[in-house]
Amino acid sequence: MEFTDVLARRRMVRRFDPRRPLELPQVDRLLAAAARAPSAGNSQPWHFVVLSGPDETARLWDVTLPPQRRDGFAWPGLLDAPLLVLPVADPDLTLGRYAESDKAGSGLGADPDAWAVPYWLTDTAFATMLLLAAAVDEGLGACFFGLFRHEREVMAALGVPERCRPLGVVAIGHPLEDRPGRSADRGRRPFDEVVHRGGW
Numbered sequence: 001m002e003f004t005d006v007l008a009r010r011r012m013v014r015r016f017d018p019r020r021p022l023e024l025p026q027v028d029r030l031l032a033a034a035a036r037a038p039s040a041g042n043s044q045p046w047h048f049v050v051l052s053g054p055d056e057t058a059r060l061w062d063v064t065l066p067p068q069r070r071d072g073f074a075w076p077g078l079l080d081a082p083l084l085v086l087p088v089a090d091p092d093l094t095l096g097r098y099a100e101s102d103k104a105g106s107g108l109g110a111d112p113d114a115w116a117v118p119y120w121l122t123d124t125a126f127a128t129m130l131l132l133a134a135a136v137d138e139g140l141g142a143c144f145f146g147l148f149r150h151e152r153e154v155m156a157a158l159g160v161p162e163r164c165r166p167l168g169v170v171a172i173g174h175p176l177e178d179r180p181g182r183s184a185d186r187g188r189r190p191f192d193e194v195v196h197r198g199g200w
C-alpha cells in the first residue's frame, strides 16, 4: 500500500471480526515493522507483550474490564480483537546505552530522572506508531488505548518487570464496521494553528 494511503486510511478501529484470527507470520511482520523504529543511540528500548487468541487476550481484559463490568461498555467489539500488543518501554536499555563510552559525555547513563525527555518512552511510542501503520498496510484495523489505573495490575498479571512502563495496548484484527470514537468529530486542528514557521 502507498504510504499516503496508509496515512489516509489509518484510524482507530474499535470492532473486530472474532471469527478471523491472525496467523503468526502476519503478527511477526507487524512486530518486525514496529522494531524498525528509530531510537536514541539505537538503544531499541522496547518490548512487545503479545497476547494472541481469546485465552491470552482474556488475561488483559479480565483485569481491565472484568465480565461483571462489561454490560454497557461502549466498545464491546474491541474485546473481539484476536491480538493485543502491549508496547513496553525499558529505561534500562536507554540508560545502559548512554553509559557506553561514546555516550558517557551526555551524563545521562545513570539517572532516569536526569532526562528532560525520557527517550525510552519516545522510542517506544515511535515503535507503537509503526505498529499502527503496519496494521493498516496489512489491511487490518488497530486501536491504541490506555491502561490508566490498571497499569500496575496488568503488569503483575503479565509478569512485566517493575522497571518497565507499558505505554498502553494496541488491539489488532480484521476490522468490522464500527462507529467513530467519541473524540473523532473534533476533527483535525487547523494547520496554521499547529505549524509555527520561523519560530512560535
Ligand SMILES: Cc1cc2nc3c(=O)[nH]c(=O)nc-3n(C[C@H](O)[C@H](O)[C@H](O)COP(=O)(O)O)c2cc1C
Binding pocket: 010, 011, 012, 013, 014, 144, 145, 146, 181, 183, 184
Ligand atoms: C496516547 C493515546 C491514548 C488513547 N487512548 C484511547 C483510549 O483509551 N480509548 C480509545 O478508545 N481511544 C484511545 N485513543 C484513540 C484516540 O481517541 C484517537 O486516536 C483520536 O480520537 C483520533 O482518532 P483516529 O486515531 O481514529 O484518527 C488514544 C490515542 C492515543 C494516541
